[in-house]
Amino acid sequence: MADLSLSNVRKAFGALNVLHGIDLKIEDGEFVVFVGPSGCGKSTLLRAIAGLEDISGGDIRIGGEIVNHVPPAERQIAMVFQSYALYPHMDVYTNMAFGLKFAKIPKDEIDRRVRKAASILKLDAVLDRKPGALSGGQRQRVAIGRAIVRQPKAFLFDEPLSNLDAALRVNTRIEIAKLHRELGATMIYVTHDQVEAMTLADKIVVLNAGRIEQVGTPLDLYHAPANLFVAGFIGSPAMNLMEARVSAVADGNMKLSVGEQHISLPYSGAPVAPGATVTVGIRPEHWIPGDGPSVKIEGTVDLVEHLGETSIVYLRLADGQMITVRYPGDIFCTAGDRFVADAPAAAVHLFDAAGQAMLGRRSGPAYGILGQEFRAR
Amino acid sequence: MMAETAPQSNWVKRIEPWLLLAPMLIVLATVTAWPLARTAYLSFMHASLDDGDLPRFIGFGNYLALMKDGDWWHAVRNTAFFAVISVTLETLAGVAIALLIDSQIKGRGALRAVMLIPWAIPTVVSAQMWQWMLHDQYGVVNALLIKLGFISHGIAWTAGAGTAMAAIIAVDVWQTTPFMVLLILAGLQIIPRDLYEAAKVDGAPGWAQFFYITLPLLWPTLAVAILFRLLDAVRMFDLAYVLSSKSRETATISIYARQQLVDFQDVGYGSAVAMLVFLMISLVAAIYIQITKIRLISE
Numbered sequence: 001m002a003d004l005s006l007s008n009v010r011k012a013f014g015a016l017n018v019l020h021g022i023d024l025k026i027e028d029g030e031f032v033v034f035v036g037p038s039g040c041g042k043s044t045l046l047r048a049i050a051g052l053e054d055i056s057g058g059d060i061r062i063g064g065e066i067v068n069h070v071p072p073a074e075r076q077i078a079m080v081f082q083s084y085a086l087y088p089h090m091d092v093y094t095n096m097a098f099g100l101k102f103a104k105i106p107k108d109e110i111d112r113r114v115r116k117a118a119s120i121l122k123l124d125a126v127l128d129r130k131p132g133a134l135s136g137g138q139r140q141r142v143a144i145g146r147a148i149v150r151q152p153k154a155f156l157f158d159e160p161l162s163n164l165d166a167a168l169r170v171n172t173r174i175e176i177a178k179l180h181r182e183l184g185a186t187m188i189y190v191t192h193d194q195v196e197a198m199t200l201a202d203k204i205v206v207l208n209a210g211r212i213e214q215v216g217t218p219l220d221l222y223h224a225p226a227n228l229f230v231a232g233f234i235g236s237p238a239m240n241l242m243e244a245r246v247s248a249v250a251d252g253n254m255k256l257s258v259g260e261q262h263i264s265l266p267y268s269g270a271p272v273a274p275g276a277t278v279t280v281g282i283r284p285e286h287w288i289p290g291d292g293p294s295v296k297i298e299g300t301v302d303l304v305e306h307l308g309e310t311s312i313v314y315l316r317l318a319d320g321q322m323i324t325v326r327y328p329g330d331i332f333c334t335a336g337d338r339f340v341a342d343a344p345a346a347a348v349h350l351f352d353a354a355g356q357a358m359l360g361r362r363s364g365p366a367y368g369i370l371g372q373e374f375r376a377r
Numbered sequence: 378m379m380a381e382t383a384p385q386s387n388w389v390k391r392i393e394p395w396l397l398l399a400p401m402l403i404v405l406a407t408v409t410a411w412p413l414a415r416t417a418y419l420s421f422m423h424a425s426l427d428d429g430d431l432p433r434f435i436g437f438g439n440y441l442a443l444m445k446d447g448d449w450w451h452a453v454r455n456t457a458f459f460a461v462i463s464v465t466l467e468t469l470a471g472v473a474i475a476l477l478i479d480s481q482i483k484g485r486g487a488l489r490a491v492m493l494i495p496w497a498i499p500t501v502v503s504a505q506m507w508q509w510m511l512h513d514q515y516g517v518v519n520a521l522l523i524k525l526g527f528i529s530h531g532i533a534w535t536a537g538a539g540t541a542m543a544a545i546i547a548v549d550v551w552q553t554t555p556f557m558v559l560l561i562l563a564g565l566q567i568i569p570r571d572l573y574e575a576a577k578v579d580g581a582p583g584w585a586q587f588f589y590i591t592l593p594l595l596w597p598t599l600a601v602a603i604l605f606r607l608l609d610a611v612r613m614f615d616l617a618y619v620l621s622s623k624s625r626e627t628a629t630i631s632i633y634a635r636q637q638l639v640d641f642q643d644v645g646y647g648s649a650v651a652m653l654v655f656l657m658i659s660l661v662a663a664i665y666i667q668i669t670k671i672r673l674i675s676e
């Protein structure tokens with residue numbers, strides 16, 4: 001086990017710059033998830049850490065030691081590939097034992113480790129089968145088993161669940177979380193699925209176009225996105241982002257116009273010139289009327305979806321912007337109705353023209369207030 | 378309506394595949410089945426173009442004579458020697474060159490193009506070319522070796538007792554290795570790259586990656602490639618004919634069959650030889666497929 005640090009890590013494929021200077025620190029035993037849209041460089045970064053890809057600049061340290069030119073096997077990491085990359089001609093036992101053979105580990109120790117991993121992963125019954133004769137979930141577990149037996153300093157996972165069906169994905173996700181708790185090992189996990197990121201991570205690293213947008217705990221990112229990209233990426237359905245114009249800032253309050261409508265927010269940040277364009281962000285699930293200061297937006301119902309535990313209302317504002325409102329339980333309205341969406345001011349996010357957060361929100365309190373209010377209802 | 382059309386469409390369905398296969402079946406029957414049957418028939422006859430007699434049935438007479446024919450057994454030994462040595466060398470060279478081209482080294486595109494040249498030249502042409510290159514007085518090979526001081530006077534490579542077969546094998550290896558490389562390259566390229574990455578993470582050194590991953594996964598392709606080459610080598614005719622046609626030292630079973638049929642005009646005896654060549658090739662293929670358990674047709 002060891003901590004891991006990246007400083008100014010760059011990667012270019014010929015003229016194509018894929019990673020533009022990544023700085024990141026990963027603590028010993030931490031579960032870190034790299035999340036971001038497809039093609040943003042997640043796999044490249046993971047492969048750079050594994051040593052499968054030479055970096056074009058910067059340093060990678062494992063346990064304080066620079067490993068830029070250390071071959072993969074000597075970095076003492078284990079990798080679970082998206083395709084699993086199981087050796088198709090070897091049985092499950094041999095697949096798991098393969099790496100240990102070259103580490104000069106005695107036969108009985110290899111046997112002990114393989115059988116232990118197999119029992120953790122419920123693979124005892126299929127040890128003599130070839131990968132071709134296994135289900136998708138079993139193959140996935142063999143790939144994890146092959147990593148476990150090496151007792152690595154860090155586990156690297158590249159979208160390990162993407163080839164499983166939905167039900168199995170949830171199960172395996174829970175298994176991986178358990179495994180992390182039991183082994184206490186550093187894990188780095190790549191996914192484009194923000195639900196996986198939110199459920200598994202101690203720390204999420206949001207990547208976009210080869211740059212880190214934000215690093216934080218899942219709730220940090222949810223409650224206090226540092227910029228528009230993170231705000232729009234984390235959370236499902238995605239946060240409502242409305243274009244607004246600042247009309248005045250006075251007495252700790254900011255007055256804004258969204259289309260023809262006027263709203264007002266408590267504001268104590270840096271001075272803002274009237275007339276500036278900003279983006280107002282409110283999560284669909286935060287449109288819950290409360291007692292404190294609130295933001296009201298009026299629109300026409302475009303469509304209502306009844307999901308049972310929630311209802312989703314799609315509102316069209318007078319200026320054509322669309323808003324999604326997610327209500328707990330049933331809601332009684334139909335397309336064409338006038339609808340006033342109402343959210344506590346504490347749940348509102350504000351981003352400047354450059355897309356950076358303006359309110360300096362902290363994780364937690366906003367959600368706490370909302371949660372309690374919701375329970376009191 | 379339905380009741381009327383159903384039986385008819387059933388009948389059409391049954392006849393359709395045969396209609397589609399018919400052209401190929403007819404071609405096969407005329408160019409393969411008929412000559413084979415004809416050869417089998419003649420192999421049981423005494424039939425010679427020399428003596429003007431009418432062919433007469435002599436049962437296994439030709440075959441019995443063949444079993445006691447020293448030249449025939451010599452040709453069998455030559456063929457076996459040629460096939461085993463040349464296919465082995467071609468396989469080793471094929472794997473080595475294919476690995477080189479498949480790796481990421483610079484200039485592999487040029488290598489791939491150059492490598493194909495020997496294969497693109499018709500055998501008779503390349504055999505004649507080598508015949509000249511190996512010529513004892515005017516050949517470039519002797520000239521080079523003399524200049525380099527390895528030998529003092531030209532060697533008649535294709536006529537010498539020990540060197541004729543070696544020369545034939547060398548030319549065959551030179552000419553057909555590209556074919557092996559192509560097949561092996563195709564086999565290498567279907568091995569998923571991430572297996573090698575997994576092996577790297579697993580700490581398997583290069584040699585282990587080759588023996589534990591490349592070779593087992595390449596085997597199905599390699600086995601078929603070797604079979605193709607083996608069957609080709611067992612019925613080899615052109616190289617030996619051009620390079621040293623009259624020599625007993627290098628006569629293969631195909632050369633021997635031609636000698637009986639054309640030079641000695643002994644159609645019956647020659648047909649028996651041809652039948653044995655056919656049986657030996659079938660036997661080699663059958664044994665090989667049994668041993669390697671390759672599947673030529675996937676289910």
Ligand SMILES: Nc1ncnc2c1ncn2[C@@H]1O[C@H](COP(=O)(O)OP(=O)(O)O)[C@@H](O)[C@H]1O
Nearest residue numbers: 013016018036037038039040041042043044045
């Ligand atoms: N070997 C390579 N050669 C050239 N470009 C590559 C290579 N690997 C990845 N890329 C490019 O790098 C970018 C990031 O790829 P990747 O890290 O696989 O993205 P992600 O895993 O986030 O979907 C993509 O634009 C991809 O086309």
Ligand SMILES: [Mg+2]
Nearest residue numbers: 042043044159
């Ligand atoms: Mg990827």
